[in-house]
Amino acid sequence: MEVRIFDTADEIAVACADIFTEIIKNKPDCILGLATGASPVKTYKELIRRYNNGEISFENIRTFNLDEYCDLPRDDKNSYYTFMHENLFNSVNIKEENVHIPDGNAADPEAHAKSYDAMIDAAGGIDIQLLGIGTNGHIGFNEPSDTFSDGTFKVKLTDSTIKSNSIYFDDDSMPRYALTMGINSIMKAKKIVLIATGEAKADAIKATVDGEVTPMCPASVLKNHPDAILLIDKAAAKLL
C-alpha cells in the first residue's frame, strides 16, 4: 500500500484525477468504481474540468458505485443516486445505461446484491476503485466487524456512521441500513485509490497504515492489495 501525503485537498484532487485520467486515456471503455461522501467531490470537479477541456471522455465508460442507502427514494436529495448525478454524471457525457448504483429499494436485496456483483464480473471487473474512509475505518459501508465481508450485501449501519452522516438528514430520518459492495468486491478491483482529508480521519488512517490487517478496521485490508494508494492530507496523516 502506497501512502502519499499532500498539503491540500485541491492537490489530492489533481493527483487523483491524474490517476483516473491515465486509466481513461489508456482504456476509454474502462470500468470505474465510484464513491460518495465529501472526499471525492473535488476529484469529480477536476474530472469534469478535464472533460470540458476535451482531455477525457466518458462516452464508453461504465461505472459501479460502492453503496446506497436502503429505504430512501432514489430521487431523495440524500440518495447516492442523486449525489452521483449532481456531482459527476449530469456534467459529463456518460450514458445513463452505463451507470450502476445499488438499488437500496430492491424487493429482494440479497438477489439484487448477487446480480450487482455478477454485473461487475461480466463487465470484466473494476479497473480503478475510488474510496473514502469513515471515521471508524469503514470503506463503502463495510463497518467494523468480526470478519471481512465477501460480495455486495445489506448492512446495518453503526451508531458512529449514523452520527457522522445524519448531519445531512432532517430530524432522525437517516436510513439505518444500506447496500454496499463487500470487502471482497472492493479488493477485486485492479487498482484502488483512497482519499482522506482532515483530522477526523487521523485515527482511521493510523489504524489503516500502521495497525494490523483486521476487519475491526476494514480499510486495513488494503495492505493486502497489490495496487492500493492512499492520498491523504497532513491533518489525516497527523498520527503516522
Ligand code: GLP
Ligand atoms: C459514507 C460512505 C463512504 C464514505 C464515508 C466517508 O459513509 N458510505 O463511502 O467513504 O462516508 O465520507 P466523507 O468523505 O464525507 O467523510
